[in-house]
Amino acid sequence: xxxxxxxxxxxxxxxxxxxxxxxxxxxxxxxxxxxxxxxxxxxxxxxxxxxxxxxxxxxxxxxxxxxxxxxxxxxxxxxxxxxxxxxxxxxxxxxxxxxxxxxxxxxxxxxxxxxxxxxxxxxxxxxxxxxxxxxxxxxxxxxxxxxxxxxxxxxxxxxxxxxxxxxxxxxxxxxxxxxxxxxxxxxxxxxxxxxxxxxxxxxxxxxxxxxxxxxxxxxxxxxxxxxxxxxxxxxxxxxxxxxxxxxxxxxxxxxxxxxxxxxxxxxxxxxxxxxxxxxxxxxxxxxxxxxxxxxxxxxxxxxxxxxxxxxxxxx
Ligand SMILES: O=c1ccn([C@@H]2O[C@H](COP(=O)(O)O)[C@@H](O)[C@H]2O)c(=O)[nH]1
Numbered sequence: 001x002x003x004x005x006x007x008x009x010x011x012x013x014x015x016x017x018x019x020x021x022x023x024x025x026x027x028x029x030x031x032x033x034x035x036x037x038x039x040x041x042x043x044x045x046x047x048x049x050x051x052x053x054x055x056x057x058x059x060x061x062x063x064x065x066x067x068x069x070x071x072x073x074x075x076x077x078x079x080x081x082x083x084x085x086x087x088x089x090x091x092x093x094x095x096x097x098x099x100x101x102x103x104x105x106x107x108x109x110x111x112x113x114x115x116x117x118x119x120x121x122x123x124x125x126x127x128x129x130x131x132x133x134x135x136x137x138x139x140x141x142x143x144x145x146x147x148x149x150x151x152x153x154x155x156x157x158x159x160x161x162x163x164x165x166x167x168x169x170x171x172x173x174x175x176x177x178x179x180x181x182x183x184x185x186x187x188x189x190x191x192x193x194x195x196x197x198x199x200x201x202x203x204x205x206x207x208x209x210x211x212x213x214x215x216x217x218x219x220x221x222x223x224x225x226x227x228x229x230x231x232x233x234x235x236x237x238x239x240x241x242x243x244x245x246x247x248x249x250x251x252x253x254x255x256x257x258x259x260x261x262x263x264x265x266x267x268x269x270x271x272x273x274x275x276x277x278x279x280x281x282x283x284x285x286x287x288x289x290x291x292x293x294x295x296x297x298x299x300x301x302x303x304x305x306x307x308x309x310x311x312x313x314x315x
Contacts, residue, residue, distance in 0.1 A: 001127050004138055004163030004211040005204075005235055009260055011069030011102050017300045018259065018309050020104070020237070021064045022267025023073040023092060025053035029272050031288045050084035053077065057092040060271055061099050063293050067300065070102035070137075072237075072265055090134055097129050103136045104237065104263075108167065110142035110149055117152035124153070126160025138163030140215060140237070143192050147199075154199055154212060163211040163235075166196045169227060171217025171240030189223070193230050201233040209235050209261060216254070218246025218264065225253035228261070236262040242269025242299070248306035259312040264303060270295045 012018050027035070027049050034052050042048030061071065073096075078089035089105075096103045109119040125135035141153050143166050153164050169179055169189040179189040186194075196214050203210030216227050218240035228236065236254050240246040241264050254262035273279045273295035274288035283291040303309045 001161040003161050004126065004157065005207070005209045007127065007137065007161070008069065008102050008163065008235065008263070009209075011100075012260065012263070013312055013314060015067065015069045016312050016314065017068060017303060018255070018263045018307075018312075019068045019296065019299045019303055020070045020072055020263040020265040021060065021068050021270050021296060022106075022239070022265050023057045023060060023071055023096075024267040024271065025056050025077050026272075027052070029268075029275060030056050031274070031285050033286075046081045047084045050078070050081040050088040053081065053085065054088035054091055056271075057088075058095050059289060060292055061092070061096050061101065063289050064270075064296050065096075065099035065101055067293070067296050068101070070104060070263060071096050072104045072106050072267070074267065075105060075107035093135050094129065097135060097137075102138070104138045104140070104163075104165065105134060105136035106140045108140045108142045109153075110145055112145065113148055113152050116149050117156070120153045120156035124156045124160055124162040124164075126157065126162030128160065131160055136162075138165060138211075138213070140165045140167065142167050143195070147195055150195075150199065154203065157211055158203065161211075163213060165213040165215050165235075165237040166192065168193050168196060168214040168231075169216045169220060169223045171219045171244055171246070173219075175217060175220065189227075190230065193227050193234075196234055197231040200231070200235075204233045208256075209233055211235075213237055215239065217244075218251045219244050221246075221250040221253065224251065228253050228255075237265065238262055239265040239267075242266040248302045251303075252307040255308040257308055257311065259307070259309040264299075266295075266299055270299065 038048040038052035125132035129135035200210030200212035213235040274291035
C-alpha cells in the first residue's frame with residue numbers, strides 16, 4: 001500500500017504544482033444555466049440544489065483534473081442540502097478520484113475515540129476507494145478533544161494509506177481567540193503543533209514527511225513560517241489564499257526548498273472566478289468553465305513564480 005503522503009507528492013510532481021482547488025458550491029453563485037436546469041427539473045428544493053452542486057463540481061473536476069494534483073470538497077455545503085446533498089458529496093468524491101485527483105474531504109471531524117472511529121471509517125478510504133462510503137484520500141480533523149480522539153483516525157489512516165490534516169492555526173479572523181492562549185510557555189496552537197509533529201514523525205517511520213498533516217492558514221504568514229519550522233515531518237494544508245487575502249508570498253514559507261511539504265487551497269477564487277473581475281469581463285458567465293481554467297492556471301503560475309514550488313522536480 002502506498003502511503004497518502006507518497007501518493008500526494010507523486011501527484012504534485014506529476015502536475016508540477018501544489019495548488020489545491022476547493023469545491024465549495026453555493027447556490028446563489030452557481031452559473032444561471034445550472035440553476036435554471038435544476039429548478040426546471042426539481043423546483044426550488046434541496047434535491048434540486050444537490051443535483052446542481054453535483055453537476056457544477058463534476059464540471060469543475062473535468063476542467064481542473066489535468067492541471068492540479070488535488071481537490072478539497074467542503075462537506076458543509078453538501079450537508080446543507082440534506083440526504084441528497086450527502087449523496088452528491090459521495091458522487092463528487094468518487095468522480096474526482098476516477099479523474100486521478102487526490103481528494104481531501106474538509107469535514108473537520110472529531111469526537112471521543114469510539115465515535116471518532118466511526119467518522120474515520122466513514123470518510124477515510126485511503127488508497128482503495130471502495131473501502132469507505134465517502135472515499136476520501138484524506139480528511140480534516142479537529143484536535144480539541146485531545147490526542148486520544150485523533151488515534152482512531154491515525155490508526156485508520158495507517159491501515160488504508162490515508163492522510164489527515166489536523167486543525168492547528170486556522171485562517172479565520174478569530175483564530176487567535178483560543179489558539180493563541182498561552183499556558184506553560186506555549187500557545188495552544190504550538191502545543192497542538194508539537195502533538196501533530198510527534199504523530200507524523202512516528203508515522204513517517206524515517207521518511208521526510210508522515211501522512212499526518214496540519215491546517216495552517218495563509219492569512220497568518222508569521223505563524224505559518226514558525227509552524228513550518230516546528231513541524232518538520234508534517235505536510236501542510238494552507239487555506240486562505242485568494243478570497244481571504246493570502247498571497248503567494250504569504251505561503252512561500254510553507255514549502256521546503258524542493259517545493260514539497262504543502263498544498264495551497266483556493267475555493268471561491270477559482271470556482272467562482274467567472275463572477276469577479278477581470279475574468280468576469282474576459283469570459284462572462286456563459287464561458288464559466290474557461291474562467292475556472294484560467295483562474296487555476298493563474299494560481300499555478302503565481303505559486304511557481306513566488307514560492308519554492310518553482311523548484312519541483314518532475315517525477
Ligand atoms: O482554517 C481554515 C480551515 C478550513 N478552511 C476552509 O477552506 C476553504 C477556503 O475557501 P476560500 O473560498 O478559498 O476562502 C473553505 O472550505 C473553508 O471552510 C478555511 O478557510 N480556513
